[in-house]
Amino acid sequence: MRPLLLFYVLYLVCVCLGVLCVAFVSYWNHHWRGGFAWDGSGLQFNWHPVLMVTGLVVLYGNAAVLYRIPLTWGQNKLPWKLLHAVLMFMALIMSIVGLCAVFDFHNKGGTPNVYSLHSWLGISTVVLFTAQWALGLGVFLLPYSPVELRKLVKPVHVWMGSAIFILSIVSCISGINEKLFFSLKGGSNVTKPYSALPPEAVFANSLGVLIVAFGLVVLKILSNQTWERPEAGQVDGSSRPLLHDEN
Numbered sequence: 061m062r063p064l065l066l067f068y069v070l071y072l073v074c075v076c077l078g079v080l081c082v083a084f085v086s087y088w089n090h091h092w093r094g095g096f097a098w099d100g101s102g103l104q105f106n107w108h109p110v111l112m113v114t115g116l117v118v119l120y121g122n123a124a125v126l127y128r129i130p131l132t133w134g135q136n137k138l139p140w141k142l143l144h145a146v147l148m149f150m151a152l153i154m155s156i157v158g159l160c161a162v163f164d165f166h167n168k169g170g171t172p173n174v175y176s177l178h179s180w181l182g183i184s185t186v187v188l189f190t191a192q193w194a195l196g197l198g199v200f201l202l203p204y205s206p207v208e209l210r211k212l213v214k215p216v217h218v219w220m221g222s223a224i225f226i227l228s229i230v231s232c233i234s235g236i237n238e239k240l241f242f243s244l245k246g247g248s249n250v251t252k253p254y255s256a257l258p259p260e261a262v263f264a265n266s267l268g269v270l271i272v273a274f275g276l277v278v279l280k281i282l283s284n285q286t287w288e289r290p291e292a293g294q295v296d297g298s299s300r301p302l303l304h305d306e307n
């Protein structure tokens with residue numbers, strides 16, 4: 061298949077998988093977990109997976125592949141830089157609100173904070189993402205930063221971008237697994253145990269598979285050098301793509 065055609069096929073798959081991830085995580089929490097509220101109850105917790113998957117996986121993944129869309133290559137880069145930064149900012153805000161949902165739920169219910177492997181990985185992901193966003197803003201978007209500094213920081217920004225994305229996926233998978241173990245204990249008429257694979261478990265496992273598939277497609281797009289925004293004819297360092305390897 062021609063590289064351009066392959067890109068658009070993969071991009072379409074990426075968008076469809078992203079929409080499915082958001083639909084699955086919302087339906088899971090609405091249909092099986094009772095829906096949403098902001099009152100310190102389990103319904104408040106339900107915002108956590110929805111905001112984390114939508115923000116740190118789907119929005120983040122789409123913002124990361126933005127520069128790879130060939131249709132944008134002939135155009136001024138600044139609006140795409142701004143869109144990249146705004147989408148990442150929205151992802152950051154969603155992840156912070158998603159964390160507030162679970163911390164508040166834990167505090168109101170007297171549950172200890174940050175004890176699980178999931179929470180350690182999750183908190184590290186959000187801290188790294190916050191640092192990456194602030195550094196990206198200062199170095200790539202604000203006009204005063206010198207070209208030499210951009211050149212120096214870009215490979216780190218590119219590597220950190222993929223690392224944070226992988227960490228987000230790992231956090232989501234561990235979170236889904238943990239939630240299913242907590243919720244599907246069995247021993248009641250309401251839920252069968254996880255091991256009996258009730259419909260909720262099949263659905264939430266499928267959400268995990270969709271998240272992994274989305275991640276693999278995004279990483280495939282990011283790793284293909286033929287889909288990097290070309291630099292030919294661009295003399296100004298400020299117009300270089302953020303997710304482009306320097307060499």
Ligand code: HEM
Pocket residue numbers: 108109110112113116117159162163164166172173174175176177178179180181182183185186227228229231232233234235236237238239242
């Ligand atoms: C990138 C995505 C995610 C990040 C960064 C993240 C982060 C966190 C953090 C930091 C906590 C600890 C809160 C506290 O100690 O009070 C937590 C708790 C929790 N999260 Fe997530 N989470 C993510 C996605 C998910 C998903 C998709 C689920 C699926 C339901 C989930 C389920 C849970 C559960 C059950 C807890 C409470 C138990 C615990 O503290 O481990 N998380 N999450």
